[in-house]
Amino acid sequence: MNRMAGCINDHLKRYGGLAAGREDEQKRYFAEKRLYALQIETTDACQQGCIFCYAGSTPREHHGLTSDEIRGLLRDAAALEIRAIDWLGGDPLVRPDWYELMQYARSLGLVNNVWTSGLPLKSKEVAARVHEVSEGGFVSVHVDSITPEVYAKLHRGGNPHFIEAIVEGVDNLLALGKPADMMINCITYTSLQGPEDAIKTMRWWFCEKGLRTCLTMFNPAGMGAEWRSLEPQLDEVQRVYTERDRIDYGGDNISIAAMDTDKYYCGTMATVTFTGDVTPCSVIREGVANIRTTPFRDIVARHLDTLVHAALHDVQNLPNPCNDCVNNAHCWGCRASAYHYSGDADGLDPKCWLIRTALTSDSFSVNNNLQKSTDEEIGLKP
Template structure:
């Protein structure tokens, strides 16, 4: 997760950047979902049944803190399909863990909206384009209107609902419209995710955009982040799954604020780029623990081995290699002067294309001329 807006603000105002104190876990509590999204990494389905019991979840929550986890994103499938979702969240709070909700918004209603706002520190609602695009991409007509209604309902009741958007060939024509939508709705966060090849995202590898298109969009995101900062807008721009965006921001600072380049570079190195298996992890509905939601291998199963023993293990070769800083990455990464910043990008994409976890990220849009020492 790359917090562009926060880095711009804290660098220009000589403030401390927001940092994660501990790890953040994306926990898929269910594989049930009322939608059929083309990019879904968990291949969620409406006909699935919940396999995790509350008791299993409760016992695992007690182990999270020992494993250094302070934040949990509730995900799925659609997490609001679980009838015990609020009990799970309360158990998290009782154990000192912050809770975020990632939802399609279709189950947010006047009956539960206050409880959702009270329960979760942040609510992210997925919008993948203008109405026709979103409904097509999400596999259900009318989904867009319901999700927008959910955002407005949360705002009406005093809560904060941000928008999550994934860039693909199917959604890219709506890319610029997402910024207009955020400004129109006055949401204060837009999270823009780059595609990772896993789940249905792997099956639909052909829906990814080109490197040239990606650069164009990232440049626009950075332009907007500066625009929002300079105009005093409260819209927070964040990108995901493309740590090379940090290099683009650094190069922009060289042009706009050369006197602040060293400070930004220091912040970016402290951030450290891709954090899968270190400050980021994933837990699924079957008990599997992975370095990120898209990762091709598990590092343990919390229903068989206590979570903290898995996550703090010094004997797992994959975790040990992921936690090297910078990582030992092949290809053009081996000669890249920015490796300390991006940390080699997505290992999941590298494996999906090359079959080698430690090859270069195939979606890296930086040129050989840019990365050479």
């Protein structure tokens, strides 16, 4: 068996969940149609310069929540028995008071999950503080490509040295004792890098650093609205995401298709953007209300079903053919892709190749032929 196959088969199987060690609790919240995690975009500033950034981030902050607004959100989250705060941006670690805010969240009994570009972690002092405040939570970094030439095409300014800086930051956290399975590398998959490079990057992170990949589908949101040419085609989506399943979750044919997390995370989460809008997802930028005009707890009371896609929690309410899919115990399609590509956040995800398979076959099943053909194509047969 080759080294890559050995890495995959030895890896703990998970199906896109981010509540490590608390999966049963999150599934209970899902069954009760409650919020388990709150994503807070504290700033729109980020140094990385992704050309497709859904938040429209630039190196200098133009929008951001005030410290008082964030502390109020944290208090409301604790009162609602939300369990985790996902810190987003921009890059949340470029905000001057990020450490104090995350300490405050911990004092309220909340778990901190940190979604950073990874660049600030090059500082050992920053890495040490992140390690402290993210105890029990995960840290995500963002390297779309480990290939300098491809990375340069995907980022304004195209600084390939950013790869080295982010890898150094990951090494800092690993040296401090952050478990590799509590860290993630995030990739936004676009046609510009292509399947070969995405697969190469996922392999590298997993076998060199032990990090799984959070593979996010490109959506024409934010800056991405100007880059519709980056939309991947269904065949390459199938190739890349099938390989993601193999690396992250093992070879048992379970798939979460073109999602980056399972339905238990998506169905128990809401986002507050850096302008105060409350949305079902950070990639869905249109909010149901704004915390600057309506208290967050009131917004949740009025719009909870929309935020958690409540109807879809019953698999029989999933659109056909998803309601009969063998993967619907974990997957319900990417709600952001459904929103941006088909206009309905509760509708079909047009980036799921399994739908095409279902609609062009006599019966809807995911069989071993899909996995075997993918294995042979990318050279991963033992």
